Amino acid sequence: MAYHTRACCGDFAIIADIFMTEMDQDSINKLPGQWFDDSSKLQQSFAKLYNSPEISDLIIHVGKKSYYAHRLFLALASDVFKVMLTSSKWKDSRQEEIRLEEPYSESVFGEFLQYMYTGHIYITTSSAIPLLMLADKYNVLNLKEACQSFMMKSFVNPARQNHVLSWYQYSRRCAQHTKLESFCFTFIQNNMDIIIDSPDWAILEKETLLSILKSSDLIITSEFRLYNAVEQWLLNPSNVKNIRQNLREILPHVRFPMMLPEQLITIENRKVVVDNWFLYMEHLMKAYRFHAVSQTARQKVEFKEDGEEYTHRNYTDSEHGVCTTINIENYSKRKPFEYSCHIETAKTGSSVDRDGKHRWDLQFWPKGQQKPALTEFGNAYLLQTDNVTLALDPLGRLEEAFKIVIAIQGRQNDMNYIKKVHQYTHDFGVKMMFRIRDLFCMHELTAGDSQYLHNDALTVKLIIRPCKPSR
Template sequence: MASPPNFQLPVLPALEAPTVHVADAERSFRVTFTASAPPMALSPTSISMALKSPEGIDCHGNERQVLGEQAKFFNNPLLSDVILVVGGERFYAHKLILVRSSDVFERMFSSEWSDSQTKEVELVEDSLCNSVFPRFLKFLYGCHIKLNIDSTLPVLILADKYNVEDLRNVCINFACSYIIPKLQLKDVFHVWFQYATKCYHVRLIAECVQVLAEKMDDITSSVEWQREWVNLEKEQLIQFLQNSDLNIKDEFDLWLAAVKWLQSTGHPQRAANFEDNLKEIMQFIRFPMMTSEQLCQVESHTVFQQHPELFQKAFMLAYKYHALPLVKRANVKEFMSSSFLLRNYSNLRWDKRFVVSQYSACPKGAEVSFRFSTRASSFPPQTWEWELKVHPKGYSTNSDDFRVVLNSNVILDQPRPIEYHLSVVDRNQILHSVCGKKNFSKARYQTDTEMDKKVSVADLCQTDSPLLVNDNLILQIALKPVE
């Protein structure tokens, strides 16, 4: 009999990991009302009517107990109507269970695929998948599985192959929580990132990129990572370029890394489609985040010289961004897109990105502080020290105002006239901005940014708030001397 296509399975390194029991909390008998009125509107009269109605009231037993009893039929010859042969091992199975769990099994046991009366079916799996097939099959019976670092990917491959969505989600959640954060970066890149992009598992891709983003400087510029970088598929490269969490020296370095990928030898197809690749990749390079000097360096590069028309629109917008004072930028709608989002740049700049993690866990009245440095306007060059104080859920236990305060963190010998531009952002755009000017001095060393006029605690605390990214509040600020 034909079998679904095989997946290529990379080898994972050994590492201890906890086991996971996948099952709902214990449930007792429960009743669900099916009256037409919303649940909150049910009255004794509605209940009485539902009791007398022909349809009646939905009543549920203990589902977990049912699953536990069903699990007893795993590899049990009792009432078995099919035998699965995997890697030479035979498993008693029940078509009803297989078909209920997987549309692939449904097609396999349909008349279109094969003789539905066939008693024994051989499944051809990867050798490492063979060893975890009993776990996979048992999950179909009892919705329960034990996972570790060695078994998770093979089980995920089986879940993908047979399209068992529930098990797929279990494996991905387990990998993101327990495996990927503990692996060496090379293993994350070669094993999990490659498989995630091949099967387009969005959450798994995001988790891999998040881990790799912490060492983006090494990945884009070190000899150790050169082969991996230039051999990325275009879609994999874009996964990195569109991410704001990259720890990178500056945007110009990321541009040079993208050019290295574009011009790499040994990829004839890439060279043949150079212009199309350049056009697509340029969308994810944040030219406004480069300095004016760096923009000039890009203009002198051979890639720019050969395709100037592709850069024209992006560069006009970048130069416009640099030409305007900070207090004017907040009112320009063109400056709201992802091209104007900061990454985690390590070079000393006029701006900085901050993340308030796990917003929902922040207590009322708490303060989250970020100390950072910017360039100064003095000569010889020196740094200016700052502190951004964020009150995510109110300035005090009695206050419901979202507040962000900017402090000058050094004793000033002379007044420091500054303009600021503070924004709340998500993955794709700037959501809200405030700007202003302040003359910092010994007596006036802080300013309230008045972000509470644009963002409220109620906005942030609402379910699935659009102001948060995975329960994180992301801020970015730009500071410059007043000219």
């Protein structure tokens, strides 16, 4: 095939006939030549156009700030902007200046706009949600993925820098962020002691607070600590004006019977309780009765304990008697071994039943369990496996079902947190021994930068709580 080109320079015309044989791309690549990559220089040129009046064909006003923009860049990055700025059906497509209302993302709009020119952005725990809101609104797909990826890797931060609650609250509203919502709620449940000290707790929406309080799987020091955080929320200036309506909705989900009597008395004397005694009275009276009457007596009078308020959460305070902490020091220096001990857990949450205990035989193989094996000649020996295993046997006959929670501590950003949780419901009336293998992979513990070890120590919290009142 022949191609003709004509180049003109002043009064001179040069006509050159260029003949090329049709070739596929692979054949062309085999010809002597060299690839040149100027993409980085081109990217730098594009970056210089951000907020530059040079060949700008649009001015965007957001709040008190104005930005020079280029329709082409915005349309390429966002199909929403493409419709807004090119479709004749939109008034903005004919305007040289437009105003965008971004009340929650005004402070980061410049970074958002710059991203559409450069593909680069610095995301922080504070800017993640405002940026994700813009990425959602204008459907900037790559930025959506970047924000979510950052958030799912940034749950572990000191309480004052932790914004997981806001992330959960936003993702809960947006059906498209179900994975992020699930990740956030799991972290919240497993690390409530961190969460209630975060700056977002006091400004939490009531619906989000209720969704948390309804969970029996919260890992927290005590119900008393949780209530104190709830009271802090109630007395926040933005919530206190509706305090009675808020109390009506929230108090049924506070588990007063799971508090100690001395803690109940402390609460009873507070001003918010005195001023709203008619709303607190029933809940506190139920709690006092629970602590005053023994389990045997409660069963005789058919005391109803099947409500949410009589269900243990995963309390780690020793006073609740449901949590045992296993601490394996000098982990990396130890040979495979068996950690074993006898432990006790409370039969109920009632103070009058404190002397009643369940007793257990605990066995833990933190470096993998050995199991019997035979050589090819039939000789018996012990085979070392990588199965990190925990076994639990009741000392005595049990006919009850228990919730067994194994919470493994991790460390990141100079703080301890619950990194992984295994939860099981086991009926010891059906099967007497509880055994779980593969609590985690050995390489997660033996790696030089293992997030499960702090000062070469492995910490595991074992929580054993009744699923329902004893039969």
